[in-house]
Amino acid sequence: MNTLYDTHCHIDFQAFDEDREQVLEAAAEAGVERFMVPGVSAEQWPRLQQLVNQFASWRFALGLHPWFIQQHNLNHLQELEQALDTPHERLRAVGEVGLDATCDNSELQRELFIEQLKLAKNYRLPVIIHHRKTLETTHPLVKQYGPEQGVIHAFSGSYEQAMKFVDCGYKLGVGGVITYTRAQKTRQAIAKVPLSALVLETDSPDMPICGHQGERNEPARIAKVLSVLAELRKVDKDSLSEALWKNSCELFNEAQPASNDHVSG
Template identity: 50%
Template structure:
């Protein structure tokens, strides 16, 4: 059984002391591949190094809306340079984490940054990894207007209708720790009705802990708990869910089996 954690922040400082052990625990659970996300300009430089250190890891560059206060106009130019500099590196596989966050303010600036990053994704033929918070519909409108036709909605937690609209747009849905909580009825019900062939698994570690581990640092090994929850919700075997979501992950990032 092979699994792909399509959204993890293993380069963050919280993993500096035991990153190797964290990765080994993940591999012992069948998690073989990892996607590391870019969030700020100053953080990008460490991503290729950490991905190489981990092995079987990929990375993306992006300006995350949560850090809107840090982003400067010149950072878009820096992003263009990073994409050119690392364009031939087979481990650069997406633009992200980008998106819109209704709780971070500066929405006009967020939208401007997102629009430019969507344009860069089209130009470089890369998928996008989209962050959302109370912005799923607004994001979809912007993607329909100018976005690439490949990407993933990270930490999907919307309604069935919203999920269906994204799937019809050609996007994957990132399924993580939220579905491990029985109280997340809306998301679990939506996931049960949406096509598995449009889903990928993720942890968002060190954030988004799974049920039973609230308040703890999340890590990729806990992707197995997400897998189990998704198998239960869809009434499929863990093996079937693992195979199909792994195949979806490869398709999302343009990787060969």
């Protein structure tokens, strides 16, 4: 079985409160050994950390997501810095942060994004970046303020856009988008960029794969993303999953051996 790392999933969200352990068991059966669970708001961070302590296979990040911009203020940056000052062996990144053209308060978004990039750089942590219609405005800020490592979550741009971030040392999150044949631009980009720049993700409970539209997404479905990626790149799944596992561990500065720790900690 392929060993997989879901590098972006929100399995702390209420959508999983009724059956979280069963979802994690199904993921383990599909080969998912580790999960990166990003923070989205200061209000959410304490609950996220409580859940992380229950599940040994979880890693986590802390950040202020632009979707929740109405909940954020500049004081939360101080709270974030205090949290980053408190060592936790499974706190592996700053995120989910970024810019979203469909959300309000673009000036506050920008200020929070820049300051969080600076924090990630100061603490030598990778950054998990959300974007929506903002790839072109995100890139120069990453180049100017960002840490040496990071991931562009749910990458959905062109090959040229992809390589701008790859050239900065960043990885691209590959999820359900590539399972849709209509996503030609992104599929072509993901097929061409260096394999060392790719990691798998689901964004559960969001971004369902093709054939499961309207359903809650789950980490177990990352196995389908792996299959489609293997087809697009014309490689076998075993060597691909091995490379992607290595990429994911490098991204989050982790030891590589599979943990087999999907049960409650």
